[in-house]
Amino acid sequence: MEKSRIVEELKPFFEPKGVAIIGATDKKGKVGNVIFENFKVNKEKGIFKGNIYPVNPKLTEIEGVKCYPSIKDVPEDADLAVISIPAKFVPATMKDIAEKGIKSVIIITGGFGELGEEGKRMEQEILQIARENGIRIVGPNCVGVYVPETGVDTVFLPETKMDRPETGAIAFVTQSGAFAAAMLDWAAMANIGIGKMVSYGNKLDVDDADLMEYFMYDDQIRVITFYIEGVKDGRKFIETARKVTPHKPIIALKSGRTEYGAKAASSHTGSLAGADTIYDAVFKQTGILRAEDFEHMFDMAKAFAKCKLPKGDRIGIITDGGGAGVMASDAVAKFGLKMAELSEETLKYMKEKFPPHAVAGNPTDVVGDTDAQRYKIAIEAFVNDPNVDVIVVITLFQVPLLDEMELIDILAEYAKKSDKPIIAVAMGGKKTEYYAKILEDKGVPVYLTPERGVRAAAALVQYVKYLEKLKE
Amino acid sequence: MEKSRIVEELKPFFEPKGVAIIGATDKKGKVGNVIFENFKVNKEKGIFKGNIYPVNPKLTEIEGVKCYPSIKDVPEDADLAVISIPAKFVPATMKDIAEKGIKSVIIITGGFGELGEEGKRMEQEILQIARENGIRIVGPNCVGVYVPETGVDTVFLPETKMDRPETGAIAFVTQSGAFAAAMLDWAAMANIGIGKMVSYGNKLDVDDADLMEYFMYDDQIRVITFYIEGVKDGRKFIETARKVTPHKPIIALKSGRTEYGAKAASSHTGSLAGADTIYDAVFKQTGILRAEDFEHMFDMAKAFAKCKLPKGDRIGIITDGGGAGVMASDAVAKFGLKMAELSEETLKYMKEKFPPHAVAGNPTDVVGDTDAQRYKIAIEAFVNDPNVDVIVVITLFQVPLLDEMELIDILAEYAKKSDKPIIAVAMGGKKTEYYAKILEDKGVPVYLTPERGVRAAAALVQYVKYLEKLKE
Numbered sequence: 026m027e028k029s030r031i032v033e034e035l036k037p038f039f040e041p042k043g044v045a046i047i048g049a050t051d052k053k054g055k056v057g058n059v060i061f062e063n064f065k066v067n068k069e070k071g072i073f074k075g076n077i078y079p080v081n082p083k084l085t086e087i088e089g090v091k092c093y094p095s096i097k098d099v100p101e102d103a104d105l106a107v108i109s110i111p112a113k114f115v116p117a118t119m120k121d122i123a124e125k126g127i128k129s130v131i132i133i134t135g136g137f138g139e140l141g142e143e144g145k146r147m148e149q150e151i152l153q154i155a156r157e158n159g160i161r162i163v164g165p166n167c168v169g170v171y172v173p174e175t176g177v178d179t180v181f182l183p184e185t186k187m188d189r190p191e192t193g194a195i196a197f198v199t200q201s202g203a204f205a206a207a208m209l210d211w212a213a214m215a216n217i218g219i220g221k222m223v224s225y226g227n228k229l230d231v232d233d234a235d236l237m238e239y240f241m242y243d244d245q246i247r248v249i250t251f252y253i254e255g256v257k258d259g260r261k262f263i264e265t266a267r268k269v270t271p272h273k274p275i276i277a278l279k280s281g282r283t284e285y286g287a288k289a290a291s292s293h294t295g296s297l298a299g300a301d302t303i304y305d306a307v308f309k310q311t312g313i314l315r316a317e318d319f320e321h322m323f324d325m326a327k328a329f330a331k332c333k334l335p336k337g338d339r340i341g342i343i344t345d346g347g348g349a350g351v352m353a354s355d356a357v358a359k360f361g362l363k364m365a366e367l368s369e370e371t372l373k374y375m376k377e378k379f380p381p382h383a384v385a386g387n388p389t390d391v392v393g394d395t396d397a398q399r400y401k402i403a404i405e406a407f408v409n410d411p412n413v414d415v416i417v418v419i420t421l422f423q424v425p426l427l428d429e430m431e432l433i434d435i436l437a438e439y440a441k442k443s444d445k446p447i448i449a450v451a452m453g454g455k456k457t458e459y460y461a462k463i464l465e466d467k468g469v470p471v472y473l474t475p476e477r478g479v480r481a482a483a484a485l486v487q488y489v490k491y492l493e494k495l496k497e
Numbered sequence: 498m499e500k501s502r503i504v505e506e507l508k509p510f511f512e513p514k515g516v517a518i519i520g521a522t523d524k525k526g527k528v529g530n531v532i533f534e535n536f537k538v539n540k541e542k543g544i545f546k547g548n549i550y551p552v553n554p555k556l557t558e559i560e561g562v563k564c565y566p567s568i569k570d571v572p573e574d575a576d577l578a579v580i581s582i583p584a585k586f587v588p589a590t591m592k593d594i595a596e597k598g599i600k601s602v603i604i605i606t607g608g609f610g611e612l613g614e615e616g617k618r619m620e621q622e623i624l625q626i627a628r629e630n631g632i633r634i635v636g637p638n639c640v641g642v643y644v645p646e647t648g649v650d651t652v653f654l655p656e657t658k659m660d661r662p663e664t665g666a667i668a669f670v671t672q673s674g675a676f677a678a679a680m681l682d683w684a685a686m687a688n689i690g691i692g693k694m695v696s697y698g699n700k701l702d703v704d705d706a707d708l709m710e711y712f713m714y715d716d717q718i719r720v721i722t723f724y725i726e727g728v729k730d731g732r733k734f735i736e737t738a739r740k741v742t743p744h745k746p747i748i749a750l751k752s753g754r755t756e757y758g759a760k761a762a763s764s765h766t767g768s769l770a771g772a773d774t775i776y777d778a779v780f781k782q783t784g785i786l787r788a789e790d791f792e793h794m795f796d797m798a799k800a801f802a803k804c805k806l807p808k809g810d811r812i813g814i815i816t817d818g819g820g821a822g823v824m825a826s827d828a829v830a831k832f833g834l835k836m837a838e839l840s841e842e843t844l845k846y847m848k849e850k851f852p853p854h855a856v857a858g859n860p861t862d863v864v865g866d867t868d869a870q871r872y873k874i875a876i877e878a879f880v881n882d883p884n885v886d887v888i889v890v891i892t893l894f895q896v897p898l899l900d901e902m903e904l905i906d907i908l909a910e911y912a913k914k915s916d917k918p919i920i921a922v923a924m925g926g927k928k929t930e931y932y933a934k935i936l937e938d939k940g941v942p943v944y945l946t947p948e949r950g951v952r953a954a955a956a957l958v959q960y961v962k963y964l965e966k967l968k969e
Binding site: 059182186200201208210212213284286319320346352355357425456458475476 | 531653654655658659660671672673674675676678680682683684685686724726752753754756757758760761789790791792817818819820821822823824825826827829830836854860865893894896897924925926927929930945947948949
């Protein structure tokens with residue numbers, strides 16, 4: 026699909042001029058009320074810039090906002106319809122939407138294909154109307170779209186149930202609605218910036234391939250993540266992935282890997298999960314990085330969102346705790362990376378500047394009485410050493426003489442001016458979490474364990490190797 | 498070693514009648530000051546019941562507490578000495594301690610065996626004095642002991658640098674001091690209760706075997722965890738582990754697994770890490786559970802601290818999110834467990850009570866519009882089904898109609914009255930964290946991801962299988 030078309034088709038989902046909320050209601054806690062409230066609050070905050078048109082034949086206004094009896098009555102600038110009415114009314118409403126000329130529809134309503142024949146028949150009717158009228162659909166049976174920057178938020182769980190993450194460079198696409206909610210809630214706590222989230226549920230129309238292509242053209246997005254249980258159109262998925270991965274990394278968490286999982290997936294979304302080995306092969310061929318679980322997915326995504334790409338697979342480790350250095354070294358081997366062999370100059374430089382009990386090497390151990398300046402010596406040396414491709418800096422902030430903010434500024438400075446990726450590892454509790462957030466906001470990803478930090482480095486390396494293979 | 502002897506020898510480390518702090522000082526932030534403050538504050542809070550005797554020839558009192566010029570001058574009830582003076586003064590001080598008749602010594606001071614020949618010579622001198630006088634030593638080069646229940650706390654990092662976890666049923670032993678600090682800090686945030694922590698540093702005397710034996714006799718401790726880089730006396734370790742594991746589970750995180758890691762370990766603690774395959778074999782033979790990383794270690798430990806042991810390996814999964822159920826099913830296969838085949842009665846019971854769109858099966862999906870009572874139906878059914886050995890309950894607290902506290906009470910009630918282990922999984926953010934803490938305090942371990950929850954179940958099963966094999 027050419028750029029202009031996919032962007033034109035999907036853009037209203039992410040930045041509508043006017044959103045019609047079909048099934049909006051004043052009954053607190055109801056889906057149609059929460060969605061309406063989300064848009065209204067975001068408009069009041071100045072985040073959502075479009076107009077809001079609640080549609081409900083039984084009401085003339087909701088909380089001071091004019092309510093329309095039918096979608097046919099809303100003003101002409103409406104370019105996105107969000108549907109939250111019982112399934113049986115949806116086909117007729119789709120006809121009205123088509124007549125109105127709205128081309129983007131999010132169907133939140135469940136109770137279609139996942140519940141049997143009659144639901145599937147209705148889905149086909151809806152799809153036919155869409156096809157005949159050039160309408161794109163997200164859903165049905167989904168929580169829809171979340172875009173913190175533009176204030177689009179159809180996630181029908183109120184703030185009392187679920188936090189919202191800040192914006193960022195990660196796109197997150199998921200089939201499962203409950204997973205979408207849990208993930209957004211978690212991402213908010215874990216300081217993972219989500220630029221755009223789409224939960225597409227039954228995936229009647231807009232699918233993984235459409236979304237990855239859209240995000241390829243989306244300047245806000247640096248890395249695309251998917252949670253999928255099964256792909257319907259394998260050819261389209263493969264072709265699109267091949268097209269996208271040379272430009273942006275794609276990370277997939279595919280469940281239903283095992284016989285047990287596939288059986289559970291089949292009774293969940295009704296789609297056959299397919300042999301996992303096929304997915305594995307497809308991911309490898311198309312350069313998609315596969316995640317073991319959702320922590321792994323966002324660990325990788327965070328690295329791509331914040332780091333430069335490395336030139337190779339040689340890891341340099343700096344630590345203030347010997348044990349953590351050992352764990353990181355183990356992880357380097359486990360994930361198939363190499364320990365960098367530091368140049369003579371690097372070792373000499375550090376030895377001259379270090380006190381005698383600090384260990385210049387790989388790992389370099391600045392030891393427990395370190396201050397931020399000793400870290401700086403090591404980071405400077407590693408940045409300048411041509412034998413080091415990725416720098417993993419373990420900072421146990423607990424050590425007594427370390428000025429945390431001074432170290433954070435040093436790390437942020439080198440991450441910015443060096444062309445090498447710098448990954449931080451900070452094990453600890455609430456104070457560590459506090460400093461980790463500051464460091465991440467300054468552009469350095471932080472991981473709780475050496476293993477997870479090195480695993481994220483491995484993802485950067487894996488992607489670079491894929492890109493290099495393409496050039497051959 | 499007979500019970501009376503090991504308990505008598507090590508007890509003063511954990512509940513001293515009087516603690517002499519050699520090197521106590523009034524200089525804020527210094528190691529000798531932080532340790533003194535820890536005991537003083539805990540005494541003021543009524544947690545530490547013993548007496549505190551700072552020893553420093555240059556001072557007559559520290560913050561109103563009488564200071565003694567020499568260890569020889571402290572009152573007779575002192576049964577624990579904590580040493581924080583430069584290494585070169587330690588041998589002479591050990592002679593005074595021997596003369597005084599104190600039998601338990603924590604040597605915080607570093608700069609011994611890890612720094613070369615002279616340090617090693619001093620260590621041997623200290624060890625000889627200890628052996629000749631029946632003194633047991635923790636350290637040197639360590640952060641010592643932390644026991645929240647008795648107020649013993651030689652961790653020389655102030656509260657401004659590091660939080661302390663609450664008490665609990667887990668014993669945690671580590672060579673690495675920085676790791677000890679980072680772990681305690683993390684455990685405080687992660688709501689992991691630590692009954693007793695020992696960081697033994699250079700392990701001159703008291704070692705892993707001594708500690709696991711002591712903890713076997715310690716009623717507070719239900720599970721023993723170790724972070725080790727290398728074992729010095731292999732035979733003693735194996736014999737003791739064999740003796741302990743039939744009574745209490747032991748979990749080990751052993752780093753230096755790979756060539757890279759072993760090399761890093763050797764320059765860290767100077768001890769040869771040894772071929773990892775040997776450790777693997779030893780752990781298997783002795784029934785020690787091996788952790789992949791520290792999250793894995795405490796994930797397992799939490800399950801042992803809170804759960805009953807299962808009768809078998811058949812897992813039943815209850816979820817309110819289909820996707821999470823699929824992930825859990827995958828994990829069941831991945832970790833070599835079995836999906837329970839529910840009995841006809843169980844399925845019939847749930848189908849009769851469930852609305853039609855909820856899915857009775859394994860996984861049972863109570864779906865996104867669930868309330869707590871629908872969960873109760875499923876939990877009741879799984880508890881009564883003889884085909885289910887472990888129950889994994891996934892609760893996405895975000896779903897709109899779920900009363901979180903009602904579900905928490907139901908889970909806690911069944912975990913108490915059923916003889917099956919119940920493991921909860923809750924994916925989410927700050928609100929989830931809040932509810933997870935309440936649920937854990939009521940005795941049900943909670944995990945962030947389905948994968949981690951099932952992995953913890955696998956640890957319970959692995960331990961039970963070891964116990965069964967012993968009976969053959």
